[in-house]
Amino acid sequence: MRIDPARLIDAIADCMIENMQELTELDAAIGDADHGLNMRKGGEALRADMAAFKAASLPQALQLAGNILATTVGGAAGPLYGSLLMTMGKSIGPDPDLGEVGKALVAGVEAMERLGKVEAGQKTMLDVWKPVSRLVAREGATVQSVRALAHEAAVATIPMEARRGRASYLGERSRGHMDPGARSSELLILAVIDALEFEQ
Amino acid sequence: MTDLVGIVIVSHSIDIAKGINDMVRQIAGSELKVAFCGGTADGRLGTNMKSVQDAIDAAWSPAGVVILVDLGSAEINSELAIDMLPAERRGSVVVCNAPIVEGAVVAATEAKSGSPLADVKRAAEELSPQ
Numbered sequence: 451m452r453i454d455p456a457r458l459i460d461a462i463a464d465c466m467i468e469n470m471q472e473l474t475e476l477d478a479a480i481g482d483a484d485h486g487l488n489m490r491k492g493g494e495a496l497r498a499d500m501a502a503f504k505a506a507s508l509p510q511a512l513q514l515a516g517n518i519l520a521t522t523v524g525g526a527a528g529p530l531y532g533s534l535l536m537t538m539g540k541s542i543g544p545d546p547d548l549g550e551v552g553k554a555l556v557a558g559v560e561a562m563e564r565l566g567k568v569e570a571g572q573k574t575m576l577d578v579w580k581p582v583s584r585l586v587a588r589e590g591a592t593v594q595s596v597r598a599l600a601h602e603a604a605v606a607t608i609p610m611e612a613r614r615g616r617a618s619y620l621g622e623r624s625r626g627h628m629d630p631g632a633r634s635s636e637l638l639i640l641a642v643i644d645a646l647e648f649e650q
Numbered sequence: 651m652t653d654l655v656g657i658v659i660v661s662h663s664i665d666i667a668k669g670i671n672d673m674v675r676q677i678a679g680s681e682l683k684v685a686f687c688g689g690t691a692d693g694r695l696g697t698n699m700k701s702v703q704d705a706i707d708a709a710w711s712p713a714g715v716v717i718l719v720d721l722g723s724a725e726i727n728s729e730l731a732i733d734m735l736p737a738e739r740r741g742s743v744v745v746c747n748a749p750i751v752e753g754a755v756v757a758a759t760e761a762k763s764g765s766p767l768a769d770v771k772r773a774a775e776e777l778s779p780q
Contacts, residue, residue, distance in 0.1 A: 488696065517699075520730055524696025526723040529730040532699065565729055615722055 451548060453646060455511035456503045459496055461645035462515065462638060466493030469637050476630035480617040485630040488525040495522040508546070512539030526615060527631055530562050530575060531638075537561035552587030559583040572613035573624060575631035578603040582639055593643055604628060604636035655761040655770045656683040656709030658717040659754050660702055660724045662695045664688035670718075670751055674758045682762050685709040697724045702731035706743055714742035714767035716774065718754045742767065748774035 466489040474486030495518050496503075503511050512535045520532030535558065542554040559579045563569075568576050581603050585591045605628065612624035615631070657674060661667040667688035674684050685708035687701035702717070709715050717732075719725045728745045735743060744767065746753050753774040760773040 482695075484694075484696070487694075491690070491692070491694075520699040520727065522691060522698065524690040524694055524698060524723070526726050528696075529699055529723065529726045533730055533733075565726055565733070 451546075451551075451646065453508055453546070455506050455508045456500065458508075458642065458645050459503045459511055459515050460500065461641045463493040463496040465637050465641035466490060466496070466634075469634065473630050473634055476628055476633055479627045480612065480620055480624045481630060482525075482616050484525055485527060485634065488523045488527055489634055492519045492523040492528065492531070495519075507544040509539045509542055509544060512536070512542065514539075526566070527575070527634065530566055530631075533565045534558040534562045534579070548586075548591075549589070552583070552591075555583040556587050566614065568614045571610065573607050573610040573617060573629045573632070574612075574614050575629070575635040577607050577610070577629070578632045578635035578639070582635075597640060597643060600636045600639040604632040607632040652764045653711045653713040654682050654764060655713045655757075655767050656685070656711040656715040657754060657758050657761060658702070658705045658709045658715055658728075659684070659686035659688075659750065660697055660705065660717055660728055661686075661688040661720045661750060662697060662724060664693075666720065666750075670754050673751070674754050677755065678758050678762060682758060683709040683711055684758065697727045699727045699731050699734070702728050703734065706731060706735070710739075712742075714744070716757050716761070716767065716770050717743065717745045718748060718750045718757065718774065719745060720750045744771050746771050746774040748777050752777050 470486035470490040473489055474483055477483050477485035516532040516535030520529045538554040538558040541557040563576055568574050570577055570580050582600050585596055585599050607629040609625055612618040617624045659667050659670050667686040671686040678684055685705040687705045690696040690698055706715055717728045719728055732743050757770050757774040760770045
């Protein structure tokens with residue numbers, strides 16, 4: 451597997467910009483309707499630094515991207531995605547195999563979990579990242595199985611009652627809506643897979 | 651002279667942060683360091699890690715710093731800003747689980763009297779519903 455850092459960050463940026471409308475609508479239902487715009491701002495900030503990403507190694511690119519997201523996104527997604535990427539950047543080498551990617555992803559998701567003081571089943575982005583990181587870290591995970599799991603895990607947040615984040619103020623009324631952070635997580639995972647597949 | 655614990659206020663809204671800062675200033679006097687931040691870099695509602703880092707620097711004291719936050723991302727960005735501090739400062743900055751307005755005023759009152767970091771945090775957190 452070859453990972454081109456600039457192409458990877460470019461795919462993440464595109465994904466954050468292109469899905470503004472859908473994420474805004476999901477967040478309007480159970481939150482403060484800013485997740486789409488926040489993500490777009492983060493994507494635009496990544497794009498604005500593309501020259502730096504072109505010159506960066508993979509660990510450098512991930513750490514820089516994490517820092518940019520924590521600084522520009524605005525909502526909780528900023529520091530959470532930021533800490534995921536920064537921790538991955540610190541845990542990964544410049545030319546990782548799939549096993550190393552899996553380990554770095556697990557470390558990143560643990561950082562995100564600790565920072566957000568969140569557990570699985572609370573209707574948050576962790577409900578996607580936790581199972582996906584475990585699957586990627588397991589030997590023999592296929593691209594198809596990771597894609598399918600990311601989607602299933604996002605859909606599985608629909609009946610959950612929110613226990614963390616702005617939607618938790620709704621209590622029972624948060625049921626019946628997909629968590630916007632879980633959906634953006636699914637979209638990012640699919641976008642990253644596409645960018646990596648392109649390299650194969 | 652004893653170093654006083656510094657106070658940082660982090661809100662989604664710069665107007666709320668500034669308003670609380672004004673209230674704290676009334677009681678803080680000149681020796682207590684207070685800093686605030688709120689909103690995104692481009693002026694929307696929200697918080698960002700960099701502005702929390704800058705506020706911690708501005709309120710820095712060898713006695714430590716307490717941070718008062720409003721909602722979700724204010725807490726998470728504050729915790730991340732603490733994680734990013736140099737190791738020697740990391741243990742001296744804490745986020746209070748307290749209502750932001752009352753917590754800031756109580757923390758400032760406690761800090762002004764020269765109480766250590768743990769006491770300032772506890773005084774603010776006694777306001778939280780149990």
